[in-house]
Amino acid sequence: MSQTKTLDQWLVELERNHPVAIDLGLERIEPVARRMGLFDGKIASKVITVAGTNGKGSTVAMIEALALSHGLSCASYTSPHLFEYNERVRLDGTPVDDATLVTAFERVDAARDGISLTYFEAGTLAALHVFKTRAPDIAVLEVGLGGRLDAVNIIDPDVAVVTTVDRDHAAFLGTDLEQIGLEKAGILRKGAPAVLGSKTLPASVPRYAQTLGAAPIYHLESQFRRTDADERGRWHWQGLDRHGERLGLSELIDPGLPLDNAATALQAFSLAHEPLNADAIAHALGRITLPGRMQWLERDGRRWCLDVAHNPHAARYVAGQLVRQPGPRLGVLAMLSDKDAAAVVAEFEGVIDGWILAGLDGDRARTGDELTEVVRVSGARVIGTHRDVSSAIASLSASRGADEFEAASVLVCGSFFTVAEALTALGHERIGQ
Numbered sequence: 001m002s003q004t005k006t007l008d009q010w011l012v013e014l015e016r017n018h019p020v021a022i023d024l025g026l027e028r029i030e031p032v033a034r035r036m037g038l039f040d041g042k043i044a045s046k047v048i049t050v051a052g053t054n055g056k057g058s059t060v061a062m063i064e065a066l067a068l069s070h071g072l073s074c075a076s077y078t079s080p081h082l083f084e085y086n087e088r089v090r091l092d093g094t095p096v097d098d099a100t101l102v103t104a105f106e107r108v109d110a111a112r113d114g115i116s117l118t119y120f121e122a123g124t125l126a127a128l129h130v131f132k133t134r135a136p137d138i139a140v141l142e143v144g145l146g147g148r149l150d151a152v153n154i155i156d157p158d159v160a161v162v163t164t165v166d167r168d169h170a171a172f173l174g175t176d177l178e179q180i181g182l183e184k185a186g187i188l189r190k191g192a193p194a195v196l197g198s199k200t201l202p203a204s205v206p207r208y209a210q211t212l213g214a215a216p217i218y219h220l221e222s223q224f225r226r227t228d229a230d231e232r233g234r235w236h237w238q239g240l241d242r243h244g245e246r247l248g249l250s251e252l253i254d255p256g257l258p259l260d261n262a263a264t265a266l267q268a269f270s271l272a273h274e275p276l277n278a279d280a281i282a283h284a285l286g287r288i289t290l291p292g293r294m295q296w297l298e299r300d301g302r303r304w305c306l307d308v309a310h311n312p313h314a315a316r317y318v319a320g321q322l323v324r325q326p327g328p329r330l331g332v333l334a335m336l337s338d339k340d341a342a343a344v345v346a347e348f349e350g351v352i353d354g355w356i357l358a359g360l361d362g363d364r365a366r367t368g369d370e371l372t373e374v375v376r377v378s379g380a381r382v383i384g385t386h387r388d389v390s391s392a393i394a395s396l397s398a399s400r401g402a403d404e405f406e407a408a409s410v411l412v413c414g415s416f417f418t419v420a421e422a423l424t425a426l427g428h429e430r431i432g433q
Contacts, residue, residue, distance in 0.1 A: 007098040010105045011085055011119075018118045024149035024172060029121045033154050035111040036129060043132040044075060044139035046272040047155055051143040051184045052163030054314045055197065055264075058257040059163055060140045061290045062265035068093055069284035070277055072137040077127040077152070079120065079144050082291055082420040089127045096130060104129045120144050124151040138272055146173055148186020159271045160188045160214070162205055163197040163264060166313035171338060178204040188214045193242060193271045196220060197264030216242060218267050226263035229254040239267045241274065249278060253285040257293060258317060292419040294321055299426045300397040303409040306419045310339050315347035318413065323351050328408040330383065332392045332422070333375070334358040335414040337366040341374045344414070352411065354383040358392040360417050368392075389421040 005013070015021075033039060048063060050056045060078055067074035073092055081087040086095035104126035108117070117125070124144075131139050141157070143150045146169070165181045173180045181202035188194045194214035196205060199221040209217050218224050224239035233254040239247045247270060255262055262285065270276055289295075292308045305322065309315045322329060331352040335341050345355070355375050359368040368385045375382055383405070386392040389412070396410060412422040 004102065004106075007085065007101050007105075010102060014105075014117075014119045014122050017122075018116045021118065022120075022145065022172060023118050024146060026149060026151070026154055028115050028117055029125065029151050030154055032108065032111050032113075032115055032117065033125060033128070035113065036107060036125065038125070038128050038132060038154075041132075043128055043155060044136045046137065046158045047139045047141065048159045048161065048268055048272055049141045049143065049152060049155065049157035049187045050161040050163065050268075051147040051150075051187045052161070052197070053166040053168050053180075053184075053311065054317070055163035055258060055261045056142045058290055058293055059161060059197065059261045059265050059268070060142045062255065062257065062262055062284070062288060063138075063140050063269050064090070064093060065284040065288045066265060066269045066281060067138045067140075067273070069280040070273060071280075072273060073134075074138045074140065075131040075134060075136040076140040076142075077124070077131075078142040079123070080416050082416055082423070085123075088123065089130055091130070091134060091136070100130055101126060118151075121151045128155065143184075143187060145169055146186070147184040149183070150187075153187055156189055157187065157192060159193050159195060159268050161195045161197060161264060161268050162187070162201065163261060164313060165198070165201050165205060166311065167340075168311040168313075169338075177202045181205040182208055185209060188212055191215055193218065195264055195268045195271070197260055216240070216244070218271075220260060220263060224263060224267045226259050229259065235259060237263050237266055239263075239270060242271050247276065249276070249281060253282055255285045255288045257288070257290060291423070292416065294318065295419075297426055297428060302396070304422075304426060305409065305411045306422055307411070307413045308416050308419050309413045310335060310344070310415045312340065312343040312347050315344045315413070318411070319348050319351045322348075322411060325409060328353045328405055330354050330356060330396070330405055330408045330410045332356045332358060332389065332396070332410060332412040332418075333371065333414045334360050334368070334389050334392075334418040334421075335366055335371060336360065336362075336364040336417075337370075338364055339415070341366070341371055341414075342378050345375055345378050345380050348411075349380070352380070353408070354381040354405065356384045356386065356392045356396065357382065358386045358389045358418075360388070360415065362417070389418055390425040393422055393425040
């Protein structure tokens, strides 16, 4: 009798199985999904798929919270994770246990029939197997990269969401915004509602939606809209149901996440479930938390803000929020080598008074020294360089009260790896503990 692998053993094996870490395309995953029976019936009563450069995670989290507050069962699939792989696959707001994932990976492996799958493809199939087994009311699926050729796109959504389109993953998606928009719009389906969550999307996205016959089409600032939060942190939302009837909600609670994404989540959820309950929505928006997205902590006499922002579009949003906070402000930055560090730093000009640079581990890592050179060339002020994020955090804690930045709040950003290491160094409890 063969011994059952642990989840960690499965994940190590999956990382080694395929020769390329990122290998877009559906030709490998579709036949395996078919053998697993994933196309026999639906994985949930309603499926919402979310694509976009930024804002996917927060939109998924808010749709999940809205579903649960309305008394619905909800499954969600997101990536990447901060600490434990289980965070990617959630049932009713809770990461699934190791045994459930191990069983799912065994099912994937049995159906491969010699087909080599990437880590993400195998993980997507495992998540879909878990969801189909549990048959939730709503499943929310976050696209990993792009949309048209992403593993998640083997499932036809009842509602498709595109949050934002900007430049990222240039090696796979290129730098032309119109083409990037087409890739992300590839999750749309003929005859299914399309929710477009940014008023600055490339023209290729709404044009493709119309040509394809996605229907109805809901575009931010056209078919649905939101106000800014007032001094009490309250805002208003207006939308349309799938029959074109007006919907409206007032005095909504600011969830501490981008309001464009909150408005988009509300519009998408309203198309998957009727009617909306104002009390349930207030409960959802008032309790939602999303680690690593404008997450504030008080540690060592400082205020720390942690955000996974790793591209200029995300950095622009974070900078716009930070500038409202009193200075001075420092930044701890650690980024992967395939990210545009200079463009990210440029978004914080006039907001961050000095940078502490750190390295990351792994094949795509950039050292602290390499990042320091990028920042110096940009003209931004460098305060220090460290081998890793933990060392940078420790240096700031040790220097408290000893320099001109003793009262500075600190932004930590650059990647999921950066935030995960920072949370550990700051003694923050892991998700689910």
